[in-house]
Amino acid sequence: MSFRSRNRELDDEIAAHVRMALRDRLERGEPYDEALRAVRREFGNEAAVKEITRGMWRFTWLDTLLSDVRYALRGIARSPGWAAAVAISLAFGVGANTAIFSLTYAIVLKSLPIPEPSRLIRYGFRNGDQDIGLSGPAYDALRRHQSASTDLLAWSDADLLLDENGHAERVNGAIMSGTGFRVLRLQPVFGSTFGDADDVPGGGARGYQALLSYAWWRSHFQENPSVVGRSLRLNGQAVTIAGVLPPGFDGLVSGNTASIVLPLAFEEVLHAPQPLRKLEGAFWLSVFGRLKPGQSMVSAGANLAAIEPAVRIEADPRQTMMGGFFKGFHFWVESGSGGRSFLRMLYQRPLLILEMLAGLVLVLCSANTALLVLAQMSSRSRQFALRTALGATRGRLFRLVLIEILMLAAAGLALAVGLGWSLARSLMAMLGSIDSTPSIDVTPRAIILAFTAALTVAAALGSGLLSALRISRADPAETLKQGSRTATSRRAAGRWIIPAQVAVSITLIASALLLGASFLHLYLANSGFRSAGLFLADLDLRPARLTDAQTAAAIRRLTSEVAASPGVEAASYLGVPPIRDWWSSGHYFSVDRRGAVHSDMTTWPETVSAGYFQTMGTRLQQGQSFAKGARDSDRTCILSENAARYFFPADNAVGQLVYSGGGTTANDGARLNPEDACRVIGVAENAMVRSLREPPPRMIYKILGDEDAGPRFTIAIRAGNGGQASAALREALRHIAPGEPAPVVHPFSELVDAHLNKERMMIRLSTCFGGCALLLTAIGLYGLLMRSVTQRTQEIGIRMALGASRRSAVGSILGVALRQVAIGLVAGGALAFAAARAMESLLYGISPRDPRIYIGSILVVLATTFLATFVPARRAAGVDPAEALRAE
């Protein structure tokens, strides 16, 4: 029954009462006025009666709940310090988990905003950790042969140059095959999409059709709906805006925002004058499919394995790539529900480890909260006993304690959400690299808030249930009788908390030490580059629209002008920037004196300027560097030490010839054309040009030739300081490419830092987790011992009066602590070892079995526990027997 109809009924009821009373009096012959007055007097305050009656409708459980809440609030207000400690302790544990989960969700779990994203699969081409895209011919062959997906789509991110009112602006875009919208089942918010008919050179009858992302449409066109049909000038080509994509869709490669999506055929404009679409050796397409009904990822994988041989041949009839460098690569499928994510590949495992460590932190924080709650509740045990004696039921007391804890948990939850969000944002900022800052949204959303809330409640219940049970089970008579003397002596439940905290601390500290040692190994390893005074800048000469030969000439001029600038020692062109996980490979072979052929498909060719070694600081071990003014036509080269040893295992490499192979090992040694060879003039130390985490590749350094030059390259400058380096570059660029904005000059150390982002993030977090673990353990131990000293003051006093020494008093206090710590040490050692094994693949240069790590972390924890026991022990030693007994 609704409140209103109930109210009306009450009014009716009372009106009837008054009418009947009045009628009785009238029947007894009282005059009307008098009778009415009498009735009113008798009835009393009508409004008040109604009010009190209405009060009876309220649910009785709500009533008692409210009174419990009020009671809990009073309890919290009485000890605000304790309440804050509980809330903060919970907030920290939950906040850390929220942050890691936000990241995991954004990077690993989030789906594309399309219908049935779980049916989307991604076709890749991988060899171990390297997962590259597909070439155009491979995509075509795969599409012809596969039968698991309804159709396939090909996608590639594209750097677009938007010409607007005479000035050019870079826009992140993408190109997608005409099948794309069908496969994704993606509909525009308005306008139309493009299809197969539009995905042809020139864009077909309608010309190139472009779809805008919702976010870019908002920011660039201020949500103007009349943009459809308007023309845009992209990379010098006019395209027509066909429609606007739904909000939330920002491309298929996570972290790379695609503001404009164009047909794949637009590639002819994008990559002019050398389109990649037909190249067998350009693995640049991200390929997705949508599973047919009844198909699964497993059946798609089986289908792929069956067609792979045919696809490999059709994708590369001459087998120069598939039979060469890419021999070890295989097609595979993975879930495409989240799109393609480089961050996911890089961070899936670290995040799993971090989730694990954060979970341990939560356990620790819950244990700490449990200690706090136990302490507080046992100090209130007399009060609870009194309530029980006065008739409070056990259930009610149980509920009372739980409500108090849940209310603190609510406060903790609010803190945790804020903490988690800001932590997640700062972590996400740390994931950025020099190449790109991932635009990944970690704003708290329903699923994350639900996760946080569930975690908080679980943690609060986990830490409070014990106390609540204890309180509700306590025998009031016992507690009241014993009074304050022994009511809270050694409690069974407290006994597992300290060992658990110690164990978790050891695990977290061992993890931090392992990751730290691994980071130092990477950071301090000889990379083959001298970091101090080395600066790098990425350049893009595409807007100048030069031919290859012009580009090469411009690069040569730029390099020599920069090198001649004040404060600059040397400068060099770099075909492939170092330490960015890029790769480059070629087929080379040598023939030694005995006629044995040494062939390699994975040698890294690096095209450089003559000043390369001086600039990078890579030392020459034999022979000499390139002469100033050396040309590509000199046909000289320099090998890295490992390449020299590979190609000339028995000879001195200097003076020998290295041939470039044709990609098929059948040619090796068959035709020794000096035109295809270069003479080795020097051997340089190994350099970790790809990654600090991998062994250095075999390198062959050559001088930049006319046909090697691309409009996008990196320049390395060795200068006194960054100001001199950027001034030199700015000045030189003004002559060569006037009107181009000066590029950002990064110190090399910054690149190394960015390269080691993952490690740095893990170290920071694990150190922070470990530090907090130590602090919480120390506080927990300190609190426990202090309480035990306070409670046992009389006992100690009596013992001392009977002749016990101070040392035995301290010993009896410390004995308890040390026993618990010892249990924790043993458990912690085992737990830490398990954790170390789990993170083995993230460690470099240190074994998870390294005993120093475990000894170190045990020492750290022991030192901390000694510090924590110091004050309580002194207090125990300082007990004055006379004083203690008098206090009785």
Add this chain to the structure above:
Amino acid sequence: MLILKTLQWGPQHGYGIIQAVRVSTSDVLQVETGSLYPALHRLERQGWLASEWKQTESNQRAKYYRITAAGKRQLAAEHARWQQLSKAIASIMDRTEEEPA
């Protein structure tokens, strides 16, 4: 308890209950409307009473309360407790009279 007892004799409305209590206790006990209606609604919530709208003898609409089976059990329990209590009080009162201070 008084309300429950009164209703044991048959369904009655609020005004009727007041009258009945007054008559049966010869004006010694008076139930205030301010406690009657809250009590009626509370007892109804607890399931000891049920209510319905009916015509009075004087042809007026009024809300009649009727005791339920649960209400009867409650009444029996309360009655027993009351007897115990009143006996206890009586025994104290009697003793006090025997031992004048």
